[in-house]
Amino acid sequence: MLGFIKKDIIMLKSNFKTLAILIVVYIIMAFKGIMDISFILPFISVMIMISTFSYDEFNKWNSYACTLPNGRKNVVKSKYISTLLMIIITTFIVGLASFIITYTQTQKVNYEEILSIILGTSFATILLESFMYPTIYKFGVEKARIGIFVSVFGIAIIGGLLSNIFNFGKVLELLKLLENYIIIIIPIIMVVMLYISYKISERINLNKEF
DSSP: OHHHHHHHHHHHHHHHHHHHHHHHHHHHHHHTTSOOOTTHHHHHHHHHHHHHHHHHHHTTHHHHHTTSTTHHHHHHHHHHHHHHHHHHHHHHHHHHHHHHHHHHHHSOOOHHHHHHHHHHHHHHHHHHHHHHHHHHHHHOHHHHHHHHHHHHHHHHHHHHHHHHHSOOHHHHHHHHHTGGGHHHHHHHHHHHHHHHHHHHHHHHHHHOOO
16 A cells, blocks of 8 residues: 555655645745635645546556555555645644744744644645545546535535524534534544545445446
8 A cells, every 4th residue: 555655646746846836935925914824735735636536547547456455445545645644744834834924923822823723724624635535436536526616606505595594603602612622523523524535435446347
């Protein structure tokens, strides 16, 4: 499986320079207060990892991997691990940048705010990965992108309609009660989401014909 992970990293080498340039540009913009980089960099890392699915499809990689011992399982497992590594690296960069920017601008550091940024970006990107990867394994990269684009707009419309019909006051009250435990709850939810997503992707790939 280590070879599978190395394969993804080698495929991403051409994108590392672009990612490095984007990191520098976004950090400079964050220093100037033009934009918030909290979610952008981890999001970009996931999107770059998704591009490896296109390379795999073009080069018939999955067909070859199926002939290897535990190839179908290792293909999925390595993709999740590689993406998780990218998320961890970019989230660390975001946390470090937030620390430096806050300190240089205010001479103070709000550790709770930085922790909330790290938790928030990690949750959002893992949610994105957990939703997109099973969809990609099921329908392929191009169809998955269209489906996800439609789904995002559909969820936004449904959410807007529900907000006008229902009173979410009780939900907000519940969230306030859970606020003290959020540092424990969010990591648990992330692990559960990622595990469920991985098992779904694994099952899809085991039953897929190449």
